[in-house]
Amino acid sequence: MLSPYRVIDLTDERGVLAGQMLADLGADVIQVEPPSGSSGRGVAPFFAEYPDESIYWAAYTRGKRGITCDPADPRGRDVLLRLLETADFLIESSDVGRMAELGLDYATLHERFPGLIYTSISAFGQTGPKADYVGSDLAIWASGTPLLMTGDDDRAPIRVSQPQSWGHASGDAAGGSMLALHARHRSGRGQHVDVSGQVSVAQATLGQVLAYQLGASEPERFAGGVKQRGIGFRVSAEVQNGHIVLNMAPGPAVGHFANHAVQWLVDIGAADPSLLEENFRTYADRVATGDADPEIFPQIQQIMTNEVAKRTKEEMLEISIEYDLLLVPVLTVVDLAESGQLEAREFWREIEDDEGRWVTYPGPPLKIFLDGEQRANNYRPPPMLGQHNDEIYGELGITHEELTALRSDGVI
Amino acid sequence: MTTQHGLPEGDGPLAGVRVLDLSWIVAGPTVGRALADYGATVIRVESPIRVDTARVVGPFHGDLPGVENSGLYGNVNAGKWGLTLSLNVPEAQDIFKRLVQWADIVSESFTAGILARWDLHYPRLRELKPDLIMLSSTLLGQTGPYNQVSGFGSQGAGMSGVQYLTGWPDRAPAGPFGPYTDYPAPRFALTALLAALDHRNRTGEGVFIDQAQAEGTLQLLAPAVMDYLNGGPALVARGNDDPQMCPHGVYPCSPTDGRAESWIAIAVASDEQWRSLAGLIDMEASLSFDERRQQQAEIEDALIAWTAQRSADEVETMLQSKGISAHRLATTEDAANDPQLAHRNHFQRLPHSLHGETVLEGPRYLHSETPGAPARPAPQYGEHNEQILKDVLGLSDTEIEDLAASGALS
Numbered sequence: 001m002l003s004p005y006r007v008i009d010l011t012d013e014r015g016v017l018a019g020q021m022l023a024d025l026g027a028d029v030i031q032v033e034p035p036s037g038s039s040g041r042g043v044a045p046f047f048a049e050y051p052d053e054s055i056y057w058a059a060y061t062r063g064k065r066g067i068t069c070d071p072a073d074p075r076g077r078d079v080l081l082r083l084l085e086t087a088d089f090l091i092e093s094s095d096v097g098r099m100a101e102l103g104l105d106y107a108t109l110h111e112r113f114p115g116l117i118y119t120s121i122s123a124f125g126q127t128g129p130k131a132d133y134v135g136s137d138l139a140i141w142a143s144g145t146p147l148l149m150t151g152d153d154d155r156a157p158i159r160v161s162q163p164q165s166w167g168h169a170s171g172d173a174a175g176g177s178m179l180a181l182h183a184r185h186r187s188g189r190g191q192h193v194d195v196s197g198q199v200s201v202a203q204a205t206l207g208q209v210l211a212y213q214l215g216a217s218e219p220e221r222f223a224g225g226v227k228q229r230g231i232g233f234r235v236s237a238e239v240q241n242g243h244i245v246l247n248m249a250p251g252p253a254v255g256h257f258a259n260h261a262v263q264w265l266v267d268i269g270a271a272d273p274s275l276l277e278e279n280f281r282t283y284a285d286r287v288a289t290g291d292a293d294p295e296i297f298p299q300i301q302q303i304m305t306n307e308v309a310k311r312t313k314e315e316m317l318e319i320s321i322e323y324d325l326l327l328v329p330v331l332t333v334v335d336l337a338e339s340g341q342l343e344a345r346e347f348w349r350e351i352e353d354d355e356g357r358w359v360t361y362p363g364p365p366l367k368i369f370l371d372g373e374q375r376a377n378n379y380r381p382p383p384m385l386g387q388h389n390d391e392i393y394g395e396l397g398i399t400h401e402e403l404t405a406l407r408s409d410g411v412i
Numbered sequence: 413m414t415t416q417h418g419l420p421e422g423d424g425p426l427a428g429v430r431v432l433d434l435s436w437i438v439a440g441p442t443v444g445r446a447l448a449d450y451g452a453t454v455i456r457v458e459s460p461i462r463v464d465t466a467r468v469v470g471p472f473h474g475d476l477p478g479v480e481n482s483g484l485y486g487n488v489n490a491g492k493w494g495l496t497l498s499l500n501v502p503e504a505q506d507i508f509k510r511l512v513q514w515a516d517i518v519s520e521s522f523t524a525g526i527l528a529r530w531d532l533h534y535p536r537l538r539e540l541k542p543d544l545i546m547l548s549s550t551l552l553g554q555t556g557p558y559n560q561v562s563g564f565g566s567q568g569a570g571m572s573g574v575q576y577l578t579g580w581p582d583r584a585p586a587g588p589f590g591p592y593t594d595y596p597a598p599r600f601a602l603t604a605l606l607a608a609l610d611h612r613n614r615t616g617e618g619v620f621i622d623q624a625q626a627e628g629t630l631q632l633l634a635p636a637v638m639d640y641l642n643g644g645p646a647l648v649a650r651g652n653d654d655p656q657m658c659p660h661g662v663y664p665c666s667p668t669d670g671r672a673e674s675w676i677a678i679a680v681a682s683d684e685q686w687r688s689l690a691g692l693i694d695m696e697a698s699l700s701f702d703e704r705r706q707q708q709a710e711i712e713d714a715l716i717a718w719t720a721q722r723s724a725d726e727v728e729t730m731l732q733s734k735g736i737s738a739h740r741l742a743t744t745e746d747a748a749n750d751p752q753l754a755h756r757n758h759f760q761r762l763p764h765s766l767h768g769e770t771v772l773e774g775p776r777y778l779h780s781e782t783p784g785a786p787a788r789p790a791p792q793y794g795e796h797n798e799q800i801l802k803d804v805l806g807l808s809d810t811e812i813e814d815l816a817a818s819g820a821l822s
Contacts, residue, residue, distance in 0.1 A: 001611035025607040044655040048643040059634040128755030136679035136737035148741040149589040156662040161577040161650045167632035171599025176777035178606035179450050183425035183782040191781035206590035207484030212745040213771045214483045216471035223586040235566050245570035253465040328567040330575045333646040336637050344556035360641040365600040365628040369620040
């Protein structure tokens with residue numbers, strides 16, 4: 001869908017997903033790395049078979065072409081500017097101020113390329129009192145508020161073990177860039193899109209980031225659930241071979257799922273059939289008016305906990321589908337790799353790289369149909385360092401001799 | 413018939429783009445919110461019977477639960493026009509089909525198969541409007557053996573590995589805060605919808621997007637699962653440990669303002685940063701990363717002894733001045749007072765007919781030329797029913813009365 005557009009992707013590990021999102025939608029995305037390779041190539045984990053090669057970098061450069069260029073060298077800057085003449089988007093995630101040092105800041109480039117959409121990803125934003133703060137996944141997660149809400153209440157708060165902050169920011173960079181493209185269709189002008197990781201991760205709070213300003217109480221961390229106004233709501237339960245996530249609560253929005261759970265408990269003989277007469281969509285209101293027994297729901301919760309504990313997560317998933325419960329297994333990394341659902345949707349995909357090696361990747365995040373026909377996905381393997389230098393610099397009209405000189409001088 | 417003059421058009425790069433938003437809770441509505449911020453006319457269709465869960469979870473205005481009090485609902489639906497429709501009523505289905513012909517984009521998040529049951533799924537809607545752009549967003553996608561699994565993003569957290577990968581190695585998974593798949597999924601959906609709109613404008617082709625929210629979330633977990641799929645170890649939850657940074661964690665500080673607890677996040681990414689930190693906590697400055705990992709317990713004891721005597725604010729300022737990544741664990745009160753968020757005007761206040769004023773988050777990005785902003789608070793239940801039925805569809809008062817009598821609106 002985005003095949004008319006070219007993206008010059010100057011990001012490192014902090015923004016590398018953004019360009020891939022556009023590549024997965026069809027854009028021509030050119031990852032530009034320094035001649036020594038991006039710092040992203042040093043981010044863990046590394047391939048078991050190729051311990052010098054970053055899985056992180058491979059995961060987020062699939063679908064792109066790759067070149068090398070040293071923008072600190074005047075000749076490198078010059079070829080980069082020639083490349084930008086062909087570009088619709090530039091995405092960068094450098095330390096704030098670094099692009100200005102290179103003479104590649106938004107103001108400079110906007111003057112030269114007024115149609116260019118220039119998207120910056122940083123921890124806190126391009127300006128402001130924390131713009132120069134040293135960012136990290138953990139500090140960003142802390143600053144946007146989700147970190148304090150997460151973890152066991154008797155220990156320090158915790159992050160997700162696979163770092164998330166830069167992924168959220170990169171996702172916003174892709175969306176913000178596309179909004180700027182629609183603006184350009186109307187005005188002919190590019191603009192600066194300033195993405196802040198702190199703002200991006202505030203989305204990971206279910207709106208709770210607003211709690212104080214709304215006069216609501218602060219959310220508290222609560223393992224396996226959420227807690228507010230002193231009331232914990234656990235959604236995790238133990239089963240024979242792991243855990244499940246189970247939402248079972250009375251109320252107008254989800255009470256019918258509790259009714260379904262009661263049906264299952266009655267069918268297996270764990271609960272008295274008289275409980276089928278209780279409607280948990282209206283239960284809370286009737287408890288409030290004294291027309292329902294407040295002890296009933298806690299009893300059902302206890303029976304449910306006991307019954308799921310006797311079963312495996314696979315058994316519980318089948319029961320969940322049959323009875324329409326809000327219940328799923330907590331999938332492990334191994335479960336995800338072996339998931340029948342993901343297999344049926346051909347999500348994991350083996351791709352052969354240009355050295356003949358087969359590596360398994362996640363596929364694009366969406367399945368897209370154009371005029372009713374499924375669009376082919378972009379399974380281009382991640383580029384090796386400088387793999388497309390000849391091809392892309394050749395397209396710019398840079399001669400073989402010039403390229404040889406640039407290469408021997410360490411510019412590309 | 414009354415005169416059709418439509419809803420007032422928004423300002424911005426998406427002015428004139430019409431969106432019919434049938435999605436609910438968070439993942440789908442967040443996409444419509446972003447489109448509305450940039451000028452699209454978004455009609456949010458809600459069931460008058462099955463209450464949107466976002467309306468009944470907090471944070472609530474004044475901490476008072478109530479379907480018109482939810483800051484979450486307000487945050488993900490600001491700028492939209494509200495219509496209630498009971499889609500199982502034939503008269504409501506007719507209204508819906510007419511609105512599809514009005515719309516450029518339809519966004520929905522019913523369990524796979526529900527719209528087909530009403531003959532309102534994409535193949536049918538495409539007959540009505542061949543160049544329709546439609547997003548169908550569910551936990552696990554439209555196809556596959558488990559496409560019927562219904563659930564919130566909390567279930568999505570379980571099905572995408574995030575629940576499992578948030579915790580301590582010696583404990584049951586703690587899980588992330590809330591329905592995690594609702595956080596990454598809207599980014600992928602929004603980007604694709606905007607690409608689809610661009611594509612349709614150029615080619616005239618309609619676009620259907622099948623989003624599995626878990627597959628979007630898996631993009632952010634890709635390195636962990638790829639490691640295992642390519643012969644490496646299967647990641648397990650590791651608290652705050654990081655394979656390449658040490659020390660790396662959350663440490664207690666001296667609470668201020670009568671709070672029960674206070675924490676600082678510290679991430680030491682280089683030997684240079686370690687040397688700066690070592691001087692403060694009286695540790696050996698020359699320790700390499702591997703040596704720091706070996707002495708992690710001792711380092712963390714020294715670090716905690718140092719942080720616990722200081723406020724998080726003081727530690728943050730001191731470490732940042734030395735080039736070390738650190739930030740206090742912000743409460744939502746801290747976020748309200750954060751000078752950086754204030755600098756970005758991230759929290760925005762809007763007049764509200766029930767609450768006097770409401771507060772919500774601004775857009776997730778700052779655009780230098782065409783900044784987005786919510787034009788009005790989220791709609792109350794059925795707030796714009798009459799306006800939409802009259803001004804968009806041209807229904808007369810009598811027709812609206814008949815429609816109401818059919819049960820389509822309530």
